[in-house]
Amino acid sequence: MGDEPEDKFNSDHELKALLERWTTAGPSRILDKRIETSFLREFSGADGRSPALHSLRPDEVVSMKFCSKCQEEFADKFSFCPVDGTPLTAASPKIVDDPSVTVSKNDQPPAIQAAAAYTEQPEVTDTTWTAASAAAGTTGALALRDEYHLTFLSDEGLTSRLTHELRDTARQYQLTWPEFKRDPFGFTKRTIVGYGGMLRKFLAKPNVMVAMGCAVLGVIALVGAVMLMDRTQSSGVSKAGLITFSIIAGGLLVALFSTWLGRERGAAVMGAEPSDSRSVVAAMISAFVFLFVILGVVVAIDRRGGGLLAQNNSAEEELQVEQMLDIPDEQPTPDPGTAGLNKGAGGGSKPKFERPQGGGGGGREESKPASFGKVPQASLDVPQVVAPDPKPPQIKNPSLPVAATVVADPLLVPPDARVLPYGDYKSKSTDPSSGPGTGNGIGTGTGGGIGPGEGGGLGPGRGGNIGGGDFRAGGGGPGGGGGGDYSKIFTGREVTSKARLISKPEPQYTEDARKNQITGTVVLKVVFSSNGQVTNIRTVSGLPYGLTERAIAAARQIKFVPATKDGHQVSMWMQLEYNFNLY
Amino acid sequence: MLKRAGKGDQAAFLELYDRHREPIFRFAYRLLGSIDIAEDVTHDCFLSLIRRPEGFRPERASLRTYLFAITRNLAFKHFRNTGRETTLDEMTEEAQVSARHAPLRKLLDEELAAHVRDAVFSLPALQREALILYEYEGLSLNEIAGVVEADVGAVKARLYRARESLRRALRPYLADSSELNSSREIVTLKEA
Numbered sequence: 001m002g003d004e005p006e007d008k009f010n011s012d013h014e015l016k017a018l019l020e021r022w023t024t025a026g027p028s029r030i031l032d033k034r035i036e037t038s039f040l041r042e043f044s045g046a047d048g049r050s051p052a053l054h055s056l057r058p059d060e061v062v063s064m065k066f067c068s069k070c071q072e073e074f075a076d077k078f079s080f081c082p083v084d085g086t087p088l089t090a091a092s093p094k095i096v097d098d099p100s101v102t103v104s105k106n107d108q109p110p111a112i113q114a115a116a117a118y119t120e121q122p123e124v125t126d127t128t129w130t131a132a133s134a135a136a137g138t139t140g141a142l143a144l145r146d147e148y149h150l151t152f153l154s155d156e157g158l159t160s161r162l163t164h165e166l167r168d169t170a171r172q173y174q175l176t177w178p179e180f181k182r183d184p185f186g187f188t189k190r191t192i193v194g195y196g197g198m199l200r201k202f203l204a205k206p207n208v209m210v211a212m213g214c215a216v217l218g219v220i221a222l223v224g225a226v227m228l229m230d231r232t233q234s235s236g237v238s239k240a241g242l243i244t245f246s247i248i249a250g251g252l253l254v255a256l257f258s259t260w261l262g263r264e265r266g267a268a269v270m271g272a273e274p275s276d277s278r279s280v281v282a283a284m285i286s287a288f289v290f291l292f293v294i295l296g297v298v299v300a301i302d303r304r305g306g307g308l309l310a311q312n313n314s315a316e317e318e319l320q321v322e323q324m325l326d327i328p329d330e331q332p333t334p335d336p337g338t339a340g341l342n343k344g345a346g347g348g349s350k351p352k353f354e355r356p357q358g359g360g361g362g363g364r365e366e367s368k369p370a371s372f373g374k375v376p377q378a379s380l381d382v383p384q385v386v387a388p389d390p391k392p393p394q395i396k397n398p399s400l401p402v403a404a405t406v407v408a409d410p411l412l413v414p415p416d417a418r419v420l421p422y423g424d425y426k427s428k429s430t431d432p433s434s435g436p437g438t439g440n441g442i443g444t445g446t447g448g449g450i451g452p453g454e455g456g457g458l459g460p461g462r463g464g465n466i467g468g469g470d471f472r473a474g475g476g477g478p479g480g481g482g483g484g485d486y487s488k489i490f491t492g493r494e495v496t497s498k499a500r501l502i503s504k505p506e507p508q509y510t511e512d513a514r515k516n517q518i519t520g521t522v523v524l525k526v527v528f529s530s531n532g533q534v535t536n537i538r539t540v541s542g543l544p545y546g547l548t549e550r551a552i553a554a555a556r557q558i559k560f561v562p563a564t565k566d567g568h569q570v571s572m573w574m575q576l577e578y579n580f581n582l583y
Numbered sequence: 584m585l586k587r588a589g590k591g592d593q594a595a596f597l598e599l600y601d602r603h604r605e606p607i608f609r610f611a612y613r614l615l616g617s618i619d620i621a622e623d624v625t626h627d628c629f630l631s632l633i634r635r636p637e638g639f640r641p642e643r644a645s646l647r648t649y650l651f652a653i654t655r656n657l658a659f660k661h662f663r664n665t666g667r668e669t670t671l672d673e674m675t676e677e678a679q680v681s682a683r684h685a686p687l688r689k690l691l692d693e694e695l696a697a698h699v700r701d702a703v704f705s706l707p708a709l710q711r712e713a714l715i716l717y718e719y720e721g722l723s724l725n726e727i728a729g730v731v732e733a734d735v736g737a738v739k740a741r742l743y744r745a746r747e748s749l750r751r752a753l754r755p756y757l758a759d760s761s762e763l764n765s766s767r768e769i770v771t772l773k774e775a
Contacts, residue, residue: 030622
């Protein structure tokens with residue numbers, strides 16, 4: 001049966017040829033010896049128990065590695081041949097569940113015996129073995145477990161080994177590239193699954209999670225200590241005390257960790273369980289790497305942000321002072337408000353907001369309406385001597401000239417520099433006239449002012465000033481521009497004129513810093529206060545060995561003219577940078 | 584010979600073992616993907632043969648078929664015990680180790696071999712064993728049916744599906760296998 005279908009199956013030569021590319025090595029001579037021994041034991045009657053399937057237990061199977069140079073096999077723990085340093089290949093396993101093999105190890109050189117000692121103690125399966133164990137020593141299996149085992153490494157230099165490894169890695173990626181190109185998604189999926197499995201296995205190893213936790217705690221403690229030192233640098237807390245604290249904290253963690261291992265394994269950190277220790281060390285290293293990567297990213301982002309900030313500052317810097325930058329902190333800017341002649345809605349000269357009121361009017365009983373013109377100089381302090389007149393005075397007998405004025409707040413009625421005759425600022429008539437009012441002013445009102453009101457002011461209202469109603473001096477508030485709180489600390493953008501340096505002493509190096517070759521920049525954030533003092537000094541970034549303190553002392557000695565805003569001296573944030581260089 | 588071996592004749596047993604050790608080991612290795620486990624399975628296979636020689640009935644199948652069947656059962660027992668098959672990193676480990684110190688040609692061969700191996704391992708277990716027995720060990724469909732305890736039709740169906748999957752998985756190598764060979768020849772010339 002099956003000739004025809006088998007022919008059909010055999011016709012797939014191409015696939016068959018491809019499949020034959022996957023060749024396998026034959027069984028090792030160790031297996032031959034093992035099977036022969038098992039056969040003999042089976043019929044020798046010494047072993048009443050069945051060895052079949054027994055050897056599948058992982059604690060009895062020891063995988064071995066093979067040295068192609070000296071043709072010897074070594075324990076799996078070795079990466080390089082202890083005899084000649086040749087890299088070992090995973091060749092064939094070696095079983096140690098029979099006494100003959102174990103006993104034969106005595107013929108090997110001491111180094112190989114040490115290698116064999118890495119193997120797990122086989123389970124006692126027969127009386128022969130029990131006798132052999134007992135004869136070997138009274139301590140039995142425990143003695144083997146607690147033995148110190150030598151580790152043989154290649155004597156090749158670290159750099160050349162690293163280069164070798166990197167070249168191998170590059171070659172592996174080169175080889176997998178076609179596979180990736182063929183099926184990128186499948187390849188990625190397989191890779192993720194593979195590495196995920198490896199990670200799971202790694203985490204599942206004994207002590208790994210504990211070691212990672214300890215490492216994370218250690219790093220967090222160290223970072224916390226460093227931050228604490230940084231914050232308290234200028235507040236006089238003893239730095240030596242903090243360093244001592246950090247060392248003690250780190251030492252305690254290591255001691256805790258060692259104790260845990262010691263309790264569990266009866267050994268020190270690099271104790272008798274090489275695989276455990278290796279996992280532990282690997283876990284600690286990976287935790288450290290992970291945390292330092294995160295810290296690095298945070299620091300990089302922080303620095304990048306700081307750099308941008310400094311760039312913005314320097315672009316707006318107007319003071320040509322070396323190593324000085326404005327603080328660009330956002331401050332609430334006052335509303336623009338309405339100023340001046342807005343029917344009293346604006347402010348005035350008084351420091352707090354108060355709606356101005358009052359008005360004035362006048363006229364010279366002329367038939368024509370008041371003509372358009374500028375408002376004369378306003379003042380609330382100087383009483384009106386000469387009322388405005390649209391027609392230039394013709395003085396026949398020259399005497400001391402007196403300028404025309406109105407009674408109003410000069411901030412609400414700023415001086416008008418235009419070459420115009422005086423007149424009603426709301427009139428559309430251009431024919432010079434004082435209007436039909438009375439009292440020598442301009443307009444329809446009564447008095448020396450301009451407009452329909454009474455008195456020497458402007459517009460409707462009475463008694464002078466502007467804004468309607470009875471006289472009241474206005475002031476402050478957001479509308480006037482004259483009010484405002486000048487006691488707060490302004491930024492460089494908000495002030496009218498910035499602080500101007502008179503003298504800026506340079507800080508001196510400390511002896512310790514010079515000895516330790518400390519260089520760098522101390523950045524301080526300070527306030528150039530309105531009374532000429534440097535206050536509110538904060539350290540943005542400092543330097544050790546007293547340099548920060550020297551920079552702060554130098555900053556305190558700066559002499560400057562305070563910044564002004566609307567004619568008032570105000571306090572202003574500044575950033576000072578002191579460069580410490582050694583030449 | 585088996586009877587003699589079963590009675591403790593070491594020479595007979597060794598001859599039997601020598602005759603079958605390679606195919607059995609290769610089959611176990613290709614099925615399990617690990618040299619260590621394959622050697623264990625080979626060991627247990629021969630041990631169980633001498634312990635229960637009466638289990639083999641010549642009228643039903645050849646000794647070779649019987650040994651393959653034992654190996655298969657032991658392999659599946661291993662799968663059951665461990666609850667998983669060989670993971671990716673274990674399978675690629677050997678290739679990586681040997682690739683480190685091998686010349687370029689060996690690397691190319693190993694790359695191809697690794698792809699073939701991965702493709703075979705990606706097959707379902709029943710298809711995989713049928714394919715290994717047929718393609719690598721050269722068993723007939725009838726013999727395979729005896730080993731896997733299924734009828735010939737089922738074995739054929741498994742083989743067919745296995746080949747289809749392999750063709751899909753190894754398509755780039757099938758399409759330009761001649762090109763690969765030629766490039767390999769060039770490498771060989773350069774090395775010479």
